[in-house]
Amino acid sequence: MTTQKHRVVIVGGGFGGLSAAMELKGADVEITLVDRRNHHLFQPLLYQVATAALSTSEIAWPIRTILRDRREVRTILGTVMDIDTGARQVRLEDGTVVPYDSLILATGARHAYFGHDEWEADAPGLKTLEDATTIRRKLLEAFEAAERTLDPHQRAALMTFVVIGAGPTGVELAGAISELARAALRDEFRTIDPREARVHLIEGADRVLLNFDKDLSAYAEEALKRLGVIVELGENVSEVDKDGVTYGGKRLEAKTVIWAAGVQASPVAKWLGAEADRAGRIKVEPDLSVPGNPEIFVIGDAATIAAPDGKPVPGIGDAAKQGGRHAAKVIKARLAGDTAPMPFRYKHLGSLATIGKRAAVIDFGWLKLKGRLAWWVWGLAHIYFLIDAKNRFSVALSWLWIYLTGRRSARLITQGPAEKAAPLKEVTKAEG
Amino acid sequence: MTTQKHRVVIVGGGFGGLSAAMELKGADVEITLVDRRNHHLFQPLLYQVATAALSTSEIAWPIRTILRDRREVRTILGTVMDIDTGARQVRLEDGTVVPYDSLILATGARHAYFGHDEWEADAPGLKTLEDATTIRRKLLEAFEAAERTLDPHQRAALMTFVVIGAGPTGVELAGAISELARAALRDEFRTIDPREARVHLIEGADRVLLNFDKDLSAYAEEALKRLGVIVELGENVSEVDKDGVTYGGKRLEAKTVIWAAGVQASPVAKWLGAEADRAGRIKVEPDLSVPGNPEIFVIGDAATIAAPDGKPVPGIGDAAKQGGRHAAKVIKARLAGDTAPMPFRYKHLGSLATIGKRAAVIDFGWLKLKGRLAWWVWGLAHIYFLIDAKNRFSVALSWLWIYLTGRRSARLITQGPAEKAAPLKEVTKAEG
Helix, strand or coil: CCCCCEEEEEECCCHHHHHHHHHCCCCCEEEEEEECCCEEECHHHHHHHHCCCCCHHHCEEEHHHHCCCCCCEEEEECCEEEEECCCCEEEECCCCEEECCEEEECCCEEECCCCCHHHCCCCCCCCCHHHHHHHHHHHHHHHHHHHHCCCHHHHHHHCEEEEECCCHHHHHHHHHHHHHHHHHCCCCCCCCCHHHCEEEEECCCCCCCCCCCHHHHHHHHHHHHHCCEEEECCCCEEEEECCEEEECCEEEECCEEEECCCEEECCHHHHHCCCECCCCCEECCCCCEECCEEEEEECHHHEECECCCCCECCCCHHHHHHHHHHHHHHHHHHHCCCCCCCCCCCCCCCEEEEECCCEEEEECCCCEEEEHHHHHHHHHHHHHHCCCHHHHHHHHHHHHHHHHHCCCCCCCCCCCCCCCCCCCCCHHHHCC | CCCCCEEEEEECCCHHHHHHHHHCCCCCEEEEEEECCCEEECHHHHHHHHCCCCCHHHCEEEHHHHCCCCCCEEEEECCEEEEECCCCEEEECCCCEEECCEEEECCCEEECCCCCHHHCCCCCCCCCHHHHHHHHHHHHHHHHHHHHCCCHHHHHHHCEEEEECCCHHHHHHHHHHHHHHHHHCCCCCCCCCHHHCEEEEECCCCCCCCCCCHHHHHHHHHHHHHCCEEEECCCCEEEEECCEEEECCEEEECCEEEECCCEEECCHHHHHCCCECCCCCEECCCCCEECCEEEEEECHHHEECECCCCCECCCCHHHHHHHHHHHHHHHHHHHCCCCCCCCCCCCCCCEEEEECCCEEEEECCCCEEEEHHHHHHHHHHHHHHCCCHHHHHHHHHHHHHHHHHCCCCCCCCCCCCCCCCCCCCCHHHHCC
């Protein structure tokens, strides 16, 4: 009988969980990676699925395929229900029990509605592939219903799109929706002119892209306006319902509202019975372990840790990756008998956001780029970071096609009922 | 005030409806095309979406994009509720009324369960993109659940796949599932060996591909067996439930059953109050019009018409295309004042089916091909028939990738709850 190897369980196959698994390559451990999805998702391009530029399979890969050559890694499709920190076991919804010696929780965050969960039905957020296809369906169905209706008020509300929150996701979504209407859908309708669509980007702060340099925020705002986006700053939304939004005492009738304003950590705190901040994030030790449970690490969007200079670590993919690598290094050091403190030092490599198909802003700190050159750097960087060669070709082809023809190849309305529009009297006569 | 042009309404944007619209190009008519989907679907490759080889957007195109340059064509996303043949109006679910002078019904068929509609929940068929992603999810989840379970009976049932019906769809599905298990999933699991999956193809007739030449049927059966498919002929299924199927007094425990055994026309007969055969198809006149309603045509899978030699017209895409073109020609002739009878003459160009990634059978009548050459002809023909250059590139790239690496790029489990597997005691120890 052989000695049981040190068992590392990783929950979550996103940027953080996968980078922890990568960093543990060659270590004398057995790894179990649990995710409730079978795929790793390249979230930075999710907004392009939501706006019909890319298809779902272009930005997602089966986690087991990524880890197929790592014989010591077992991948399990399952949903965590609870963690028994005493018995050191992760319990899944189907009753499966996964024991661990070290545990890395990399479960990310969902969008949050600041105490207004009832807004979710009318203002979906964008975190999963299903979120993306839901938003895509809502966007495309709004134009379809606008084409059918003869009621001008109804039509105006159907052709008004609201994005709440002007961080990178909100900015990228608003720009892409405006391009969808102005370029991809052009010439395809007979009653409406999709170019008349109004896209509102509503933000509580006084500028877009709050985490970027002020010059870049100003540039991004200009670029959005050039695309026809109506940027409304310093506005807090007080009401969202199926017919529109209310903010600053104003009412805007809009059938399509998308939420990009806030996130809430996955329920790690509940599983652990640990202390969390208002956004549900666990306050971890400097080495990313949970206070009182040094064998448990929380990384990425599920954790909060102050950087040495006092700035919080941002909720971006690269921070999760660095966290995952760090947790793995701490585990390896401990296995080697090294118990010296290993505080996590986040290194901010840069922030990127794109506005439509010819503009982007990049803030590397030491270098700030904007405009067309930034867009090329953004595009190449994103293609480079995709998981495999097939997807790099495929995304490059999709982008080239859109660039050359303006047509988007993933304009599918799938899954879910079509919205009802107001009845028409005589459709074929309506064109006049 | 101008005179009202002749109004042609086409219901259905499949092969039949689109080819009617194409044939009407240049005619002095106004066209309205109604479909409850926003996309045209290239159904011959749907089984490849179901088996994770292609993504949804590679075989579907927005109908309005296809018709964007035809200013006289209006596309409406809507579901037909009823047809008022007296008032000559198509009524949509949302109350929209679409008046017509000529009407072409090209609404196709759904799968049918021979009076056992209750089987649908456990044995989905394959007609729409949602059907394909549902089957894909079921296939992939079965392997995931088999990997989790420790119960050998449960595991065997999870790794048993049944395809009912050995026409082209059933044959292609069975071959592709076997390849998915033997090539694409290989080396990715730690408890199960996906190559141990058993794929049963059950057929009531005494050979597969009944519409093909007998030699080709025999070759296809051999090719299926080489891929590991268990072909069971002369067997009628008497029971389907969530745990398996019963046929010929035998019981087969199988968690994944797919239905490819029969179709039922869409409810055209109900809309029209017209006579239909047992499969719901309208018996049309030789010119494809409805008896008593010469201004209404029914084409493709929704109609039944005997060919001049007494053979029925097969339910394949090319027959629908020919029917669509014919109905359009009759309408044009009538507008030109030509009322001579124009009987539809179906010309069978050929039957194609593929078995896995290196074999196919092609029956052109004057030429019969099988084996690797047939597979290349099949592949090139299908790429040629795709709608646009982007999709031709994209499908060719996906196939090349699978051919070279064996990996399938669309292995996504999306939309819908994961199935529950039997609980495990200790997952990480189970590997031994």
